Amino acid sequence: MELNPLMIFIAAILTHNIALSYLLGMCPLLAMSRQTNTAIGMGIAVIFVMTITAIVNWLLYHFVLIPSGSEIMSYLVFIIVIASVVQLLEMIIEKFFPRLQSSFGIFLPLITVNCTILAVSLFMVLRTYNFWQTVLFSSGSGVGWALAITIIAAIREKLRMVSDVPQGLRGAGITMVIAGILSLAFMGFSGMVDIQ
Amino acid sequence: MLTFIVINSILLAIALLLVIAEKFLVTYGECSVILNGDKTFNVMGGESVLAYLNQHKLFIPSACGGKATCGFCKLKVLSGGGNILPTEEVYVTKQESKEGYRLACQVKVKKDVNIYIPEYLLGAQEYESVASEIIQLTHDINILKLKILGDKKIKFLPGQYVQFKIPGTDEYRAYSVASSPDNTDYVELIIRLVPGGLCSTYVHKVLETGEKVIFTGPFGDFYLREETDTDIVAIGGGAGMAPIRSILYYLASRGMKRKFYYFFGARTAQDLFFTKELKEVEKEFPNFKYIPAIQDPEPKDNWEGEVGFVTQAAEKFLDKTSKKTAYLCGPPPMIDAAVTVLARKNIQPEDIHYDKF
Incomplete structure (x- = not known):
């Protein structure tokens, strides 16, 4: 059955959230979720890069790698495409959108090594998505990740203001606990849409 | 074989694309970094202020190699630095940000930049x-x-x-x-x-x-203040011996004219070092007193000196009468405890200098 791209989009945000149900991209999720502003900046950058790299990778995979029978090299190509697309984006943004650069441009280099970006490209191959499915899946995954980091950052910010976290749990420890509880909460969405 | 050619051409195309993009997109031209209003460095833009300072043999504190994780390379950017980046906000307080403080490793030079670095760092x-x-x-x-x-x-x-x-x-x-x-x-x-x-x-x-x-x-701004001739109290532990030892030998070679109490804290007698050396200085200069304190002495050490925290020893030996300047160097809890003790000995907060690590 052909899945409706819109359904994939919603599933990628809620039921199959890449951060909270696949636990991908934990490093920036822990490190960049100290302040809500920073988290939103990082989230937007992830949405942006994830969508663009998935599209480029989809085109390359279907129009170059499959016809030439070199699917086996897809990992290598995907990683290099991600790295160079990020670089290219950074240059373009810096040149033409200096405003944008100061709000999220600095997160771009960090994203190069973010495993969620590669994961989205690999999932799209694994699940044999067509072009529009890929577009909505990747942007949905980005939105899902941004949502997760923003919620975590907001909770952490509030936690710092009002509660006394036990010393041994401060920093990454309590963030993991928050992420765990959030991930349980997101399980409540399961059954809403299913894309597996 | 086809795979090989295809992959290589993809890589080549990507590399070419990036090189071309860089040529057309990344052009800042020649910019100036102006230091304290009088020194001007002409540089090709694109790198951080910290990188240019290092290229011109100016070294400001920086530990992480420009990754914005240590916060040491803080300096004042008077103009041309753009807005403060989220990566810096952890290290630059709101007040400092208003005054123009930035991390030198995060300020990318894209146009003329005016910076201020205090003289003592230069x-x-x-x-x-x-x-x-x-x-x-x-x-x-x-x-x-x-x-x-x-x-x-x-x-x-x-x-x-x-x-x-x-x-x-x-x-x-x-x-x-x-x-x-x-x-x-x-x-x-x-x-x-x-x-x-x-x-x-x-x-x-x-x-x-x-x-x-x-x-x-x-x-660093932790150094011996010579504008006064008050007594000196030094409290330290572990590797915190270093700056105190430098101060001590500096004063000793000038005749040790000020009274100098040195309290050194350690866990066991095995953690003490330079004891012989310091005792010799003590013998030569009656103005110098070295008082080591040990937290848990073992019977085999035959320890006859002070037992307990170094701050307890300071509490015991210091009087409240003469004016003193204090130099503290050690782990933060020790310094916090020492500041409390010194306050009870009527030592003013502005006369207490410390180096936490």
Whole structure:
């Protein structure tokens, strides 16, 4: 059955959230979720890069790698495409959108090594998505990740203001606990849409 | 074979694309970095202020190699730096941000930039040196002597620190100079092995005498204040011996005219070092008193000195009458405790100088 791209989009945000149900991209999720502003900046950058790299990778995979029978090299190509697309984006943004650069441009280099970006490209191959499915899946995954980091950052910010976290749990420890509880909460969405 | 050609052409295309993009998109042209309104460096834009300062042999404190994770390279950007980046907000307070403080490693030069660096930081230079002596002092502390190569001399205030460049990385770690400023051709550093610590592990496990290392300095506002002639109280523990030792020898070579109490805290008698050396200074100069305090002495040590925290010893020995200046160097809890004790001894907060590590 052909899945409706819109359904994939919603599933990628809620039921199959890449951060909270696949636990991908934990490093920036822990490190960049100290302040809500920073988290939103990082989230937007992830949405942006994830969508663009998935599209480029989809085109390359279907129009170059499959016809030439070199699917086996897809990992290598995907990683290099991600790295160079990020670089290219950074240059373009810096040149033409200096405003944008100061709000999220600095997160771009960090994203190069973010495993969620590669994961989205690999999932799209694994699940044999067509072009529009890929577009909505990747942007949905980005939105899902941004949502997760923003919620975590907001909770952490509030936690710092009002509660006394036990010393041994401060920093990454309590963030993991928050992420765990959030991930349980997101399980409540399961059954809403299913894309597996 | 086809795979090979396809992959290579993809890579080549990507590389070409990036090179072309860089040529057309990244052009800042020639910019100036203006320092304190009088010095101007003309540079090709695109890199950070910190990188240009280092290229022009100006060394400000920086430990992480420009990754915005140490927060040491803070300086005032008067104009041309753009807005503060989220990466800096962890290290720059709102108040500082209003005054224009930024992290030098995060300010990318895209147009003319005006910066301000206080005069006392500009004396720092880069020194090439050779590790001429490494002596084990206790089970986890050793002293490293770095002899400066060539005719270069180092000038510093007793108590200041230098930054040791960890070979093979862009990272630096700060260590107080333990030798007297009278010795201008070498510095001694006291280095405690921190489990998992990059630099201390290198010094303890890898570095051998004769190897070349690079350090920059001097830095820091923890140094002997000479505008007064009050008594001196020094409290320290572990590797915090270093700046105090530098101050001590500096004063000793000038006749030790001020009264000097030195309280040194350790866990066991095995953690004490330089005891003999300090006792000799004590014998030569009646004005100097060395008072080590041990937390848990063992019967086999035959310990006859002070038992307990170093602050308890200070509480016991210090009087409230004479005016004193205090120099504290040790772990934060020790310093916090010492500040409380010194306040009870009528030592004013502005007369207490400390170096937390």
